[in-house]
Amino acid sequence: xxxxxxxxxxxxxxxxxxxxxxxxxxxxxxxxxxxxxxxxxxxxxxxxxxxxxxxxxxxxxxxxxxxxxxxxxxxxxxxxxxxxxx
Numbered sequence: 001x002x003x004x005x006x007x008x009x010x011x012x013x014x015x016x017x018x019x020x021x022x023x024x025x026x027x028x029x030x031x032x033x034x035x036x037x038x039x040x041x042x043x044x045x046x047x048x049x050x051x052x053x054x055x056x057x058x059x060x061x062x063x064x065x066x067x068x069x070x071x072x073x074x075x076x077x078x079x080x081x082x083x084x085x086x
Contacts, residue, residue, distance in 0.1 A: 017074035021051040024075065030056065032067060033074040040065065041078065 017033075018024060024047060031041045040058055042065070047054040052069045067073055 015076045015078070017076050021047075021054070021069055021075065024051065024054060024077070029078045029080055031076045031078050032056065033076070035072045 018030075024030070024044060026044055026047055028044045029041070030044060031039060033039050040056075040060065040062075042056040042058040042060075045055045045057045045064060053066060055064050055066050057064055067075070
């Protein structure tokens with residue numbers, strides 16, 4: 001007989017950073033990791049036409065943050081259902 005043990009499962013693999021910001025869009029839910037190790041999450045509010053800069057409304061209540069592709073940040077798209085659960 002099969003014994004169901006959900007706690008024995010390995011965790012889901014972490015999502016990979018988006019290497020090309022051309023795949024990001026307004027209202028995408030993202031997690032940003034800075035080179036210094038800080039992590040912030042939120043929703044893209046505005047994004048430049050050349051996709052080099054975007055503004056994110058942060059989930060922690062810290063307002064809007066501008067992120068530049070040249071700053072060495074890693075951006076991970078977060079599915080909306082995971083965002084709602086957090």
